[in-house]
Amino acid sequence: MILTITPNPALDLSGEVDDIIPNEKNYVRHEKRYPGGNGINAARVIAALSVPVMATGFLGGAVGGEIAALLKEEGVSCRFVDIKESTRINITVTNHKTSKQTRFSFAGPHIERADMKKLLDLMQSDSCITMLNLGGSFPPGFSMDDVRSLFEWANARDVGVVADVPSEHMRELLELKPMLIKPNLKEFNEFVGQKLETIDEVRAAAQGLHPYVPLVCVSSVEGGALLVTPQGSCHAKGPKVDAKSSVGAGDSMVGAMMARLFQLGIKTRKAASAITAEAMEQTLAWGQAAALATVITPGTQLGEAQGIESFVAQIELKRWP
Secondary structure, X not given: OEEEEEOOOEEEEEEEEOOOOOOOOOOOEEEEEEEEOHHHHHHHHHHHOOOOEEEEEEEOHHHHHHHHHHHHHOOOEEOOEEOOOOOEEEEEEXXXXXXXXXXXXXXXXXXXXXXXXXXXXXXXXXXXXXEEEEEOOOOOOOOHHHHHHHXXXXXXXXXXXXXXXXXXXXXXXXXXXXXEEOOEHHHHHHHHOOOOOOHHHHHHHHHOOOOOOOEEEEEEEOOXXXXXXXXXXXXXEOOOOOOOOOOOHHHHHHHHHHHHHHHOOOOOHHHHHOOOHHHXXXXXXXXXXXXXXXXXXXXXXXXXHHHHHHHHOOOEEEEEO
């Protein structure tokens, strides 16, 4: 089973306006409410692709209760740690005239030491976990020391960790040796301290990370995603689509890639280091397909299994040794 950990979940509230006018009341229509946060979104995609998954993290208040209920409605298994403060609400408003989105993302509730202990106890009690996903921002009170505790748990059980965290935490995280990281190009450039643009430039920089992480996937590179492994590299590009929202596209990519790796039996750093060319291509194709399926959905809605599957056959792949 895959376990996804979202330290800072959110209720994603979205809608549409005719225009955004400062200092005026802007009436929002087509209200949608979805469970959000990187790890939660990854879990939703994994579950949609019929791979066993459980979502966890920290939830509090009525907002936290609504997120748990929405996940159960989608058939996503979840076991969250109850916290004192309320889970945050994030807001995404789409301008109907321009299709541009305005997003408001809040810091989130404070995580106590006792909350983190409960999370570790929850993980300790489940012997079925074979892959771990850590995704999203860090709420107040949650630190890299907590991340180290999660990695210590995973390493002791030979559980591969997929990390999708903000670029400011990436250097410390790489020292913990995850199985896969998935920054977008902007985040990757912030991490390496360079302005890389081409596939060759990103490939060269990503190859230098292999002592720390065997699978490096960078999205938004020359119109597609690049997966760099010790065995070679692959670039995936899909058809042009009518993009409605970019919210959750990266999370969808992570979820679909994890689902495919799980199905291929690649669940540890050692297995990822020996990934075959065919497995590399399949993993990236499913990830890119999931991102596209989400991009064509409005607001904070994610792509569904049927949409993901329909895009897989349309992905163009280019491989390098």
